[in-house]
Amino acid sequence: MTTLQPHLSHPKYRPDIDGLRAIAVLSVVAFHAFPSGLKGGFIGVDIFFVISGYLISTIIFQNLEKGTFSFTEFYIRRIKRIFPALILVLTASYAFGWFALFADEYKQLGKHIAAGAGFVSNIVLWNESGYFDSATDTKPLLHLWSLGVEEQFYLIWPLVLWFAWGRNFNLLTVTLVVAAASFYLNIKGILTDSVGTFYSPQTRFWELQCGSLLAWMTLYKKGAFAGFQNRLDGWLAAVVYRDSRHQADGKTLANILSFTGFSLLMYGFYIINKDVEFPGKWAILPMLGAVLIIAAGPLAWVNRIVLSNRLVVWFGLISFPLYLWHWPLLSFARIVETDVPSATIRLIAVALTIVLAWLTYRLVETPIRLGKHSGIKTLVLLVLMLLVGNVGYVSYLKNGLEFRQADAPAKTKMFADVKGTVLYNTPDDWVDERCHSALGASYDYLICRFTTATPGTLVVGDSHAAQFVYDSVAKNSNDLALVAVNGCLPFTDLVTINPTEEFEEKSSRCGVVMPIVLKMLRDFPSIQRVVFATRGAMYIEGSGYGDSEKKNNYRIIKDPDDRLAENYNQFVAGYVASINEILKFGKAVVFIEDVPEIGISAKNCLEDRPFRISDNDRPGCNVSRKAFDERNANYRKAVETISAATHHRIRIFPAYEYLCNSSSCNGLKDGASYFYDDDHLSMRGSHFIFGKFADWLRQATPKT
Incomplete structure (x- = not known):
């Protein structure tokens, strides 16, 4: 393990991956706002898992090989990337809940704020109810379960790879073993404990590991199959096109990969719904779709024209705060209306989500991630997150602060x-x-x-x-x-x-x-x-x-x-x-x-x-x-x-x-x-x- 110098290297920016993020986040928002309209929209989270596994593993693989990997810098970057928007959303949820929630609801919100700040929301929610239970409509921080899974991956996976690298283990073998074990637990668990399988990290890591496998193949075996890829591309070109002017340049194969991946995602949005046993085998659809799209590369037609469109990329850039903001707004609307909000209210909530996400990206995320004083910023973010989590936990221990005007004891007693x-x-x-x-x-x-x-x-x-x-x-x-x-x-x-x-x-x-x-x-x-x-x-x-x-x-x-x-x-x-x-x-x-x-x-x-x-x-x-x-x-x-x-x-x-x-x-x-x-x-x-x-x-x- 090295010090901060030299800095961690990062993969070259690909706008099409931001476009894929946009597809992921907009599908989740659409599902939560209009669940009958896009019944499989929740698989957008699985797309996020693949993207995260691919990018994080690419960083770790590259820097382990170069001898530039640093746990300190790796986690500083994660803190600066995740903490600013999350602290803002947790604080805003707590403040709104102060005026809008009854004591039992505020107590639950406090517990979920503490869980979100500690990145264990998936574990806490696992012990409460299933993701698709109606009671979840009134849990404004339900969506943080996926952030918990990702953060647990960020904590465990770098340590596993660093340990394996230091002892000369084959990183591909390690990745395959972990992915296979996780997938086995997923297939087995969905039959006996569907709620636990949905929330638990060990049954979800295989999706991130699929991104890791793609990262390894891209870095180390890109040229190993060049001959096979050229022959396959030439054969596909001959099948698709009428004349022989199309050379075996990889474009046909890339286009087919990206189109197939995109089709798998669209089919998943259509066929998967909350009544199927998910994740289980059904999670293969969004996982494979995302893997094929990323593997196709930025020059494939779908990636270049659709996913790299400026508007789509813009949604991808604000995807993290967009994801964080959307569910609290929809859930609080459900709570204060005491029923499913009207379509108009839900549309306004989505529009407000987009505005808040853009403001968060421009005024909070970007200034903190970029610029000087990285160490001070990181320390402040850590202290603020600890403070927010502690306030939430105290509110939970104090039974939702019944003295608040929103929930005077006389009302609660009713x-x-x-x-x-x-x-x-x-x-x-x-x-x-x-x-x-x-x-x-x-x-x-x-x-x-x-x-x-x-x-x-x-x-x-x-x-x-x-x-x-x-x-x-x-x-x-x-x-x-x-x-x-x-x-x-x-x-x-x-x-x-x-x-x-x-x-x-x-x-x-x-x-x-x-x-x-x-x-x-x-x-x-x-x-x-x-x-x-x-x-x-x-x-x-x-x-x-x-x-x-x-x-x-x-x-x-x-x-x-x-x-x-x-x-x-x-x-x-x-x-x-x-x-x-x-x-x-x-x-x-x-x-x-x-x-x-x-x-x-x-x-x-x-x-x-x-x-x-x-x-x-x-x-x-x-x-x-x-x-x-x-x-x-x-x-x-x-x-x-x-x-x-x-x-x-x-x-x-x-x-x-x-x-x-x-x-x-x-x-x-x-x-x-x-x-x-x-x-x-x-x-x-x-x-x-x-x-x-x-x-x-x-x-x-x-x-x-």
Whole structure:
């Protein structure tokens, strides 16, 4: 490793690569602004990966060979290239969020600012949700996941190459091994953990490595295949052209390479969408397209005429700040509108993005990257990034700074009054001491709580079982015990699973419920009644409800090879089997017909934002009775079938009736929200519904 002198050499500037950057960034912006218009636009990120791998590896290969490589200068250049615009966007997002976001949203923004400043956004988002989940629309820094992957590559790859070079390893072999391993993990991971495969660096590095392989071939083997290339070019010229005036000068081959690459990108934009398993094998399309375009060289017709066009190159020059600015503007518009913004608002956001990107490039990026005082500039940028990241993290630790005028405690209390309850505590609080003592073992994801040492009622199910009783659990009332696992039906040999989950892990998670229930019935003779409560309509229909949730594609299956989504029959069979096990103990069984799903976040119904872009009325926390009945028709039919299959030995409590009338089902009562989000009850809602349940029990005649 050398010092700063002599300076790192860089590859010759190619305007067509800036043009390729423009294609990449504009496709991403188009996808985010109008996802139904360019459904595959998100593959622009994969094009960026190839470009980055090609340029960075070219720099490293060249300077290792010349003995001029310097880690210090390499990272100084990366800091001066990336930090200025990123610091500006993070600061602007924090400032806007101060006035526009509620406390829970500002807390999340603080976490994402800290993650963005630390270049670990992909890791943080990996643990939250999938890239295409609807909840991501309200994460203004979601797009920084790709910057995290690139920065992790910049940290690891130079060290690997420097180490390999110093020990006389073949850099091509090293690159091939790393690329092959990453691609293998990508293909394997997309089948078991699609979210992790999308975000994790080890399943994304192969795309950057493909750029690295191209860089190696361009530097070291450009002349090795000259004879073959000339013969191939001559043959192609003879095939394409009518006469023999076209010499074997490489132009025909270059044109075909660039045209093929461009066609692959266009096909990828058309055929790839958020419903395919991505990256997986589909990422080969944008990767190969970008590689062929770069390999064709700047003189190929597509590269020279299309990609080197002055307007296209201009977009390429501002592509980095354009990428950084576009998603916060679109996401904040979505948040303050409490719905998908109108096409006009989105067009204005895109136009403003272009203006801000150009100003950032001219007034921030260029002056800092060029000119004197490089060391001082780098030090200042490092300090500023640390400061921004620390401010974000403190805001996260302080729960989103509830003292802000945008989210006074009185407003927050209207919809966030489940804080501190069993469902929204950390997993460490989900199992109380009585459960620990009774179970004699620890279980991941299990929610187990007692309100008394001698419970009379055992409530069993998923998060909707927890929401049904968390007012009681919080107050230690009603002689209850709760056993639940989020996202799991209480079945013995069936697993509820969506594409983001691995079968073995989900099976072990869901499979603990019924054994624990049976153990409690044996160990606690005080339990006289078992109450089943789950979000039935979602499991039967296989999806969430309304604009606030993306289709979950839940399936109820027995083994990972079961690809048939026969949810209705599986739902009935699973419940009949579990209920029959309970009836063998001579216990009463109650089935809760679930409360309505309101389909939007409850907070949007209660409090207007400090400001709005449009004058649209805020949504109401209600759904029409017709829509509710259509959504729940199969679910209610399944409940009737379950009752008949168990010889009508269960009682059915219609929880929904207490929030519905003949025309609608409402989430607001007496000016307060009975919901916390789009489908879970708030503390008020839990208190209200369980109170109705207790009255219903007292009035009902027990069945024998």
